Amino acid sequence: MKDFEFHRPASIKDAVALVAGTSGAKYLAGGQSLLPVMKLDLAEPPALVSLARLPGLADIRVDGGTVAIGALCTHDQVARSADVAKAIPALAALASHIGDAQVRNRGTLGGSVAHADPAADYPAALLGLGATIVTDRGKHAADSYFKGLFETSLADGELVTAVHFPVPRRAAYAKFAHRASKYAVVGVFVAETAGGVRVAITGAGATVFRSAAMEAALTSSMTPGALDGITVPADDLNADAEASAEYRAHLIGVMAKRAVAALR
Amino acid sequence: MGNAQGIGAAVKRKEDRRFLVGRGQYTDDVTLPNQSFAVFVRSPYGHAKVNGVDAKAALAAPDVLAVLTGADVAADGLGGIPCGWLVKSKDGSNMVEPPHPALAQGKVRHVGDPVAMVIASTKAAAKAAAALVEVDYEPLPAAGLLANAIAPGAPQVWDEAPGNVCFDWHIGDPATTDAAFAKAAHVVELDLVNNRVAPNPMEPRAANGSFDGANDQYTLYTTSQNPHLTRLLLAAFTLKVPEHKLRVIAPDVGGGFGSKIFHYAEELLVLWASRRVGRPVKWTSDRMEAFLTDAHGRDHISNAKLALDADGKFLGLRVHTYAAMGAYLSTFAPAVPTYLYATLLSGPYDFPAIYAEVKAIFTNTVAVDAYRGAGRPEATYLLERLVEQAARQLGMDRVELRRKNLIRADQFPYQTQVALQYDIGDYQATLDLALAQGDYAGYPARAAASKANGKLRGFGMSTYIEACGIAPSALVGALGARAGLYEAANVRVHPTGSVTVFTGTHSHGQGHETTFAQLIADRLGVSTDQVEVVHGDTDRIPFGMGTYGSRSASVGGSAIVKALDKIVDKGKKIAAHLLEASVADVEFKDGQYRVVGTDRVKAFGEVAFAAYVPHNYPIETVEPGLEESAFYDPKNFTFPGGTHLVEVEIDPETGVVEVASVTIADDVGVIINPMIVDGQAHGGLAQGIGQALLEEAVYDAEGQLTNGTYMGYCMPRAADLPNFKVGNHVTACTHNPLGVKGVGEVGAIGVPPAVINAVLDALAPLGVTDISMPATPEKVWRAIQAARAGKGA
Amino acid sequence: MPKLTLSVNGQPRTIDCANATLLVEALREHLGLTGTHVGCDSSQCGACTVHVDGRSVKSCTMLAVEAEGAAITTIEGLAKGNDLHPMQAAFKEHHGLQCGFCTPGMVMSACDLAARNPAPSEGEVRHWLEGNLCRCTGYHNIVKAVRAGAGDMNGGK
Numbered sequence A: 001m002k003d004f005e006f007h008r009p010a011s012i013k014d015a016v017a018l019v020a021g022t023s024g025a026k027y028l029a030g031g032q033s034l035l036p037v038m039k040l041d042l043a044e045p046p047a048l049v050s051l052a053r054l055p056g057l058a059d060i061r062v063d064g065g066t067v068a069i070g071a072l073c074t075h076d077q078v079a080r081s082a083d084v085a086k087a088i089p090a091l092a093a094l095a096s097h098i099g100d101a102q103v104r105n106r107g108t109l110g111g112s113v114a115h116a117d118p119a120a121d122y123p124a125a126l127l128g129l130g131a132t133i134v135t136d137r138g139k140h141a142a143d144s145y146f147k148g149l150f151e152t153s154l155a156d157g158e159l160v161t162a163v164h165f166p167v168p169r170r171a172a173y174a175k176f177a178h179r180a181s182k183y184a185v186v187g188v189f190v191a192e193t194a195g196g197v198r199v200a201i202t203g204a205g206a207t208v209f210r211s212a213a214m215e216a217a218l219t220s221s222m223t224p225g226a227l228d229g230i231t232v233p234a235d236d237l238n239a240d241a242e243a244s245a246e247y248r249a250h251l252i253g254v255m256a257k258r259a260v261a262a263l264r
Numbered sequence B: 001m002g003n004a005q006g007i008g009a010a011v012k013r014k015e016d017r018r019f020l021v022g023r024g025q026y027t028d029d030v031t032l033p034n035q036s037f038a039v040f041v042r043s044p045y046g047h048a049k050v051n052g053v054d055a056k057a058a059l060a061a062p063d064v065l066a067v068l069t070g071a072d073v074a075a076d077g078l079g080g081i082p083c084g085w086l087v088k089s090k091d092g093s094n095m096v097e098p099p100h101p102a103l104a105q106g107k108v109r110h111v112g113d114p115v116a117m118v119i120a121s122t123k124a125a126a127k128a129a130a131a132l133v134e135v136d137y138e139p140l141p142a143a144g145l146l147a148n149a150i151a152p153g154a155p156q157v158w159d160e161a162p163g164n165v166c167f168d169w170h171i172g173d174p175a176t177t178d179a180a181f182a183k184a185a186h187v188v189e190l191d192l193v194n195n196r197v198a199p200n201p202m203e204p205r206a207a208n209g210s211f212d213g214a215n216d217q218y219t220l221y222t223t224s225q226n227p228h229l230t231r232l233l234l235a236a237f238t239l240k241v242p243e244h245k246l247r248v249i250a251p252d253v254g255g256g257f258g259s260k261i262f263h264y265a266e267e268l269l270v271l272w273a274s275r276r277v278g279r280p281v282k283w284t285s286d287r288m289e290a291f292l293t294d295a296h297g298r299d300h301i302s303n304a305k306l307a308l309d310a311d312g313k314f315l316g317l318r319v320h321t322y323a324a325m326g327a328y329l330s331t332f333a334p335a336v337p338t339y340l341y342a343t344l345l346s347g348p349y350d351f352p353a354i355y356a357e358v359k360a361i362f363t364n365t366v367a368v369d370a371y372r373g374a375g376r377p378e379a380t381y382l383l384e385r386l387v388e389q390a391a392r393q394l395g396m397d398r399v400e401l402r403r404k405n406l407i408r409a410d411q412f413p414y415q416t417q418v419a420l421q422y423d424i425g426d427y428q429a430t431l432d433l434a435l436a437q438g439d440y441a442g443y444p445a446r447a448a449a450s451k452a453n454g455k456l457r458g459f460g461m462s463t464y465i466e467a468c469g470i471a472p473s474a475l476v477g478a479l480g481a482r483a484g485l486y487e488a489a490n491v492r493v494h495p496t497g498s499v500t501v502f503t504g505t506h507s508h509g510q511g512h513e514t515t516f517a518q519l520i521a522d523r524l525g526v527s528t529d530q531v532e533v534v535h536g537d538t539d540r541i542p543f544g545m546g547t548y549g550s551r552s553a554s555v556g557g558s559a560i561v562k563a564l565d566k567i568v569d570k571g572k573k574i575a576a577h578l579l580e581a582s583v584a585d586v587e588f589k590d591g592q593y594r595v596v597g598t599d600r601v602k603a604f605g606e607v608a609f610a611a612y613v614p615h616n617y618p619i620e621t622v623e624p625g626l627e628e629s630a631f632y633d634p635k636n637f638t639f640p641g642g643t644h645l646v647e648v649e650i651d652p653e654t655g656v657v658e659v660a661s662v663t664i665a666d667d668v669g670v671i672i673n674p675m676i677v678d679g680q681a682h683g684g685l686a687q688g689i690g691q692a693l694l695e696e697a698v699y700d701a702e703g704q705l706t707n708g709t710y711m712g713y714c715m716p717r718a719a720d721l722p723n724f725k726v727g728n729h730v731t732a733c734t735h736n737p738l739g740v741k742g743v744g745e746v747g748a749i750g751v752p753p754a755v756i757n758a759v760l761d762a763l764a765p766l767g768v769t770d771i772s773m774p775a776t777p778e779k780v781w782r783a784i785q786a787a788r789a790g791k792g793a
Numbered sequence C: 001m002p003k004l005t006l007s008v009n010g011q012p013r014t015i016d017c018a019n020a021t022l023l024v025e026a027l028r029e030h031l032g033l034t035g036t037h038v039g040c041d042s043s044q045c046g047a048c049t050v051h052v053d054g055r056s057v058k059s060c061t062m063l064a065v066e067a068e069g070a071a072i073t074t075i076e077g078l079a080k081g082n083d084l085h086p087m088q089a090a091f092k093e094h095h096g097l098q099c100g101f102c103t104p105g106m107v108m109s110a111c112d113l114a115a116r117n118p119a120p121s122e123g124e125v126r127h128w129l130e131g132n133l134c135r136c137t138g139y140h141n142i143v144k145a146v147r148a149g150a151g152d153m154n155g156g157k
């Protein structure tokens, strides 16, 4: 790993200024995505700006119809939060299956959302629930946030401070984990929200996406059987040693049905 | 008193404490004064010409001490890495044995082949400088896969090996085998692939070499299963300095599974580099480097045919196997698919005729050599898939077909058609035990319950045999081994009666510090706390051949027993003197010398004390001191065997295979410590299940390893495995003093075909007839799809 | 080089190291605490697991500078003098280790589980150990040890 400057600012303003001040500087949250990449010399940022001392970013608040989770909340914190479990049990369950225990103790919601790994779990919840990504300078709707492979609508140096999840009537997440890496080969988040049924699929494409066909079918009947015969075309899906595009397409159908069966 | 900790007792391990408090000392934990660090520049190509190495920028980088290349290796006259076994082809010609320079000279032949070595005063500096070494490669066509290395017109790994053939070997009798097939009522045939796996001990390899110029003395710390063999090869072939100037220490070693048997180039290079730079040089592999440079295991393509009579009795077996060697011949590589594989093809069965041909093939990959089981898992997989297929094809019960063909207990010693003579066993007994412990009778109810849950349940089994403690030296010498396969021990009784045992075997998880102490406790009646077992240091131990092939108890333990015999005998003479009796009248039992039939006794400790304080002593006839050495050369292999049962549950929608239960019944001979024996079985099972369901080192045609990290290569985790039911039925080995056989590999040998047989059993109702290892979810799902489509069509 | 102050196994320590130093490197190379091991480069094997402020963390995937002011516990810090920590004792009692290389990480990880869940089921232990690889034991005895150790830590003894 190349050496770099290291900063631990105590305010959001300073953090943003520090990243803006050095070209290529990066925020460091839990480090569970950034450090593995740096260890392989695949990223060599000249400066890291730790978010660890920023105040107020590690809170979970449930407020009427919204669960607001601070960007620095670890996966473990979300998984074990009684408030989250009560309001959106699917979200707590999703967090409890990210990576492994040690990763969950460090990795953060904000880091996962900013990193936008195509095989990450949280993006499915964000898109499946129609969440809002709150930053130091504004808000992004999940529907227009995930742009492509590791690509989001965040501007350079924009800092995610929280994610607001609207509480759905019911939701569930079904994940088919990569046997070696534990990331999602396919993960399907199904939610019955105030705005209608939403189905978000992670792991299968360049970034998380919704299936209009499944949403339409589930809108007429929220049963696994309603998904019979509905397929997501394999053409644009990821293919790797773990799963071909065709298999992924098949798994999307299976995981979607399992999520529907598990709604609560 | 001693026997509470003697043979058969589940004594807790003496070595655990240091590991549990973080005070184990592994090679990378050793940092010497003035330590420097090495990083290797390795080929990114499967096959390429090296037109030049430009080290200028690297040499100019901060803290860099040296950059060494193949030219320096040649100039200093270092020897190539030798192969320890010469196999001859059918026609009597020697195998093709290409050169293996420690750093590439002219060509690289696999990804990871070392081209240059950068030494710097910090690891970070060495790594940074290594990135500055510029190598001019000219990529060549590569034979990355065994399947394409054997194809006509395949790229040549070595000019001197046409068709990439290293040797073309055979065993058995083709004529009687042909005759057997000619009269067969049924012939069952399978094409099988034994998947290439990476051994992955959790501790990556490391080596720390230091040269002391003042005394002309070399010391190597290395992650080795057999430091004496490493010293022998360094002395005789590679570094070429005499043994007395060379000390090899294998301290705590974090697992080996075969991969740390072999002499690797890095061991030579750190010693040599230390001489060049005048500082100790340490290299520690990272995990990606381990995937690319540790010798892999398996990688066979076979065709097998089984001839049966109308009643299902086996008449003959014919096997043709291609075995990958990789680009260079690793220490034991040629022996694995020959003397450790084809000689095991009779399995536990009574076969009147067998003929096997094995072609060893060079590929542009890292070497393939012994990995837990080494040859025996490949033989077992082939046989047990074939037997299962026969049962299905003939419509016979899988248990009854095996029962009919197992060698009966009254047939021992049993001479196979492939050279081995099994001394003893009771295969029916382990079969019965496994079926009882695994509640075979209750299987239909479990299958029905799975079905009710939407899952497909399958039952699979294997009855297997293996061979441990490869021996005797004279025989293996005749078969091409370039080393002996005996073991050495030294037992030093201290004046107060405590004991230090120096063993030539090496413990890297097997618990020798405990089991060998139990041998002493059992024999001398001292407590295991009074015994220290020393291993892994060529300066402290007379000699040794190390630990592999489950040889430590049967060969190393027997050497200790021989040394103990001498100790007890000498003690008898001393005791007789002290007791004023004749030697013939003195017996040794429960830690005491006693004049037979009297209550006149001398405790072992008193005798030991007299040996060192010989005031009242038979000094004319007996030397003072109580220390004995012994070498033990076994008369034969030992032959553990047993039955493994596996039940799987398959999710037909996703193809995910879950291992629902594993029940095994083994005969590993006399058990010294049942806790450790069970633990060895568990570990082997995990690796065997890993091979069957999860693991495969995947090269592409160009020789790129496509999944050489834990992100891609699927290691078995806790959640992938069930608890294991382990049972034992003991028949004592007839030709070693302990009656032990070996347990290190049984799990990895017996279980893979049981897993695959279970998967095929589960899928049989859908019409699936074949699946290869590892049976990944997608593979299973595709097999189901294909079968459904086939049925529909 | 920056100086960093932290507590390691209850003692205040100061380390001079580059920012790019991983916590595991600081522990092994700067403090000589070689009980914490490195088994991979992709943050998956868990051999490097230590506690940072009481939570199990892969020390190969955390910078030493991030540990400024934190309380680190390594495998060397568990036993009280000659007395093994209950989790260590359980690993010995149930033969939960063979070569010992994964063991420090396993024990540290298991302690974190036991602190949250005094009586984990077999399934819970297996799920929790997702981040720890062992090549020797097949996990059978590790699972036994962790369940027993969790009981002992929580007053079962």
Ligand SMILES: Cc1cc2nc3c(=O)[nH]c(=O)nc-3n(C[C@H](O)[C@H](O)[C@H](O)COP(=O)(O)OP(=O)(O)OC[C@H]3O[C@@H](n4cnc5c(N)ncnc54)[C@H](O)[C@@H]3O)c2cc1C
Pocket: A026, A027, A028, A029, A030, A031, A032, A033, A034, A035, A036, A051, A071, A097, A098, A099, A100, A103, A106, A107, A108, A109, A110, A111, A112, A114, A115, A117, A119, A120, A121, A122, A158, A159, A160, A161, A181, A182, A183, A184, C042, C043, C044, C061
């Ligand atoms: C072994 C292993 C297994 C894993 N398995 C899974 C899995 O199954 N599912 C899954 O979803 N993930 C998995 N992960 C990834 C893990 O969830 C990461 O924690 C997460 O992706 C990143 O969060 P972090 O806090 O660690 O971010 P970091 O690694 O610190 O940062 C990641 C990126 O986001 C940026 N960043 C961080 N925080 C912010 C912020 N607040 N605002 C703007 N930019 C920011 C950083 O600059 C960096 O570019 C795994 C990781 C490992 C090591």
Ligand code: FES
Pocket: C037, C038, C039, C040, C041, C042, C043, C044, C045, C046, C047, C048, C049, C058, C059, C060, C061
């Ligand atoms: S060293 Fe493997 S996870 Fe840290």
Ligand code: FES
Pocket: B202, B254, B255, B509, C096, C097, C098, C099, C100, C101, C102, C103, C133, C134, C135, C136, C137
């Ligand atoms: S005990 Fe060897 S890796 Fe776990």
